[in-house]
Amino acid sequence: MILTFLIFCLTLCILQECGNDKLPHKPLKRKRILLLVIVECPSQCTRRCSQTQYHKPCMFFCQKCCKKCLCVPPGFYGNKAACPCYNNWKTQQGGPKCP
Numbered sequence: 001m002i003l004t005f006l007i008f009c010l011t012l013c014i015l016q017e018c019g020n021d022k023l024p025h026k027p028l029k030r031k032r033i034l035l036l037v038i039v040e041c042p043s044q045c046t047r048r049c050s051q052t053q054y055h056k057p058c059m060f061f062c063q064k065c066c067k068k069c070l071c072v073p074p075g076f077y078g079n080k081a082a083c084p085c086y087n088n089w090k091t092q093q094g095g096p097k098c099p
Helices: 002-018 038-048 055-069 084-088
Strands: none
Touching (some): 038 055
8 A cells, every 4th residue: 555655646746847949749649648657668668678689778768768767568569659758758859869
């Protein structure tokens, strides 16, 4: 019970910090928002990166993005529109930061 409450509070704190970044935000048109707890990131990224031949870099960037956005898109590739923060985080060159 206490652990659930602490995870809930941690999630709220992280969401407030994510809201202060300089990413363009648009209203969500999807009914379902895929929010995760940070401890779920490794398992979700293992799923996301399971079919790539570049497993190590995929896992590194996926976990970095998951910890910031608390979201990993469904499937092995694409579907990034399900996670706007994950989708909109770009490299300095303008390419996608998250796999």
